[in-house]
Amino acid sequence: MTKDLLLGILIPLIGTGAGSACVFFMKKELSLSVQRALTGFAAGVMVAASIWSLIIPAIEQSKSMGNFSFLPALIGFWFGIIFLLILDSVIPHLHMNAQKAEGTKSKLAKTTMMVLAVTLHNIPEGMAVGVVYAGFLTGSSEITAGGALALSLGIAIQNFPEGAIISMPLHGEGKKKSLAFLDGVLSGAVEPIGALITIFLAGLIVPAMPYLLSFAAGAMLYVVVEELIPEMSEGEHSNIGVLMFSVGFTLMMALDVALG
Template identity: 60%
Template structure:
């Protein structure tokens, strides 16, 4: 299985989820949306630890450098990178009426799509850097592990695709256009993953930093967006249950396939 197929798997998950706009007549129930958001958070937390941070530490040890240095430096760099994007890019979260980022006069729909695109950047990077590691001898990352990460991201992208496209219909956009926008919000994942492969695959000493960088970027999204949205309002325990299920599923996928 080549890198193009693996990189396309998360994008496929987003596209199938966005297609739910053709099959579901009503908006997603708030309780179910909390469950899905929590599930996505759990998958991303587990992927950050098992698929990215632990391999980063193990790879650093093989390179005879202090094990925690690449993990720490890369992780914090990933946090700062997403913080900068979050501060600069104009975007609007689905459950909010207050735009974030620079005020550039963008439409509400555009800012909603930018919010999701911002969310998808670290996911594409994580799959790309995992595949770059799998293609490198002695990295300790197998193609099965990269595939497990791609499948895990795709599973959590499925509900995200629905959460994106269906509210767009609620904004008066037709189903076909809402589906199109939902699909396009996921395009950044394979593009970001491919760019990451090109960079990380050429310079093996920096791969541990790239792994932890992707982990930091994903954890930023989880803490800044997914968990607050899953815990907002009543029935916050539903979001917690979703997080536990998502974490457990991604953990099992990574251990069983990796």
């Protein structure tokens, strides 16, 4: 494994860890408006990454199919949606500011289910990084080293506020700062693991790359629509979530085009 590849799949985790470390430097919990702003930003990054880093390359890799070049992207996208729908239904988890847990019934602690919710959210992000780096390693002309790095950086940037959103409320509920920080980091640990598994699978099935790219896109957009958009819109009406969504979207788009 090259140093660049290792760094690429670890960058998102570094972003999560840096955000989780906010628990050591900030005394107060994040206000609802700040949480909405950060959630909107994360949603914008994920939507832009799904389009520019995943769906467009998937279609370009299938251009030999002519008018049906959209088909692998369509199929992979729906498999990604269904995959996250299944995980969402079976893994017990609790979203921020929610009173009722989702998934199968469980006696897990509230804080544990909050961490599981973020972990579930991070699975498609790790897959996205893994499949993009796999595409680069297999010599795909549609995926460059800069494009793969742009995706890792974009996800790391949106992971920073996610780390803070998970660690600070946990501390606010009475958990020690060190343990709240550790929970925040652990919620992001699934990303490099998912990336490595995806790279391995993609190496075995190179012709499946367009399907894997769009699969990751579908999984990421499921998280955006099912979790992030409702969270950024809850409470009294405010435009902060939409504005930060736009900031995240344009930032990720600019990164992908500039570095790709």
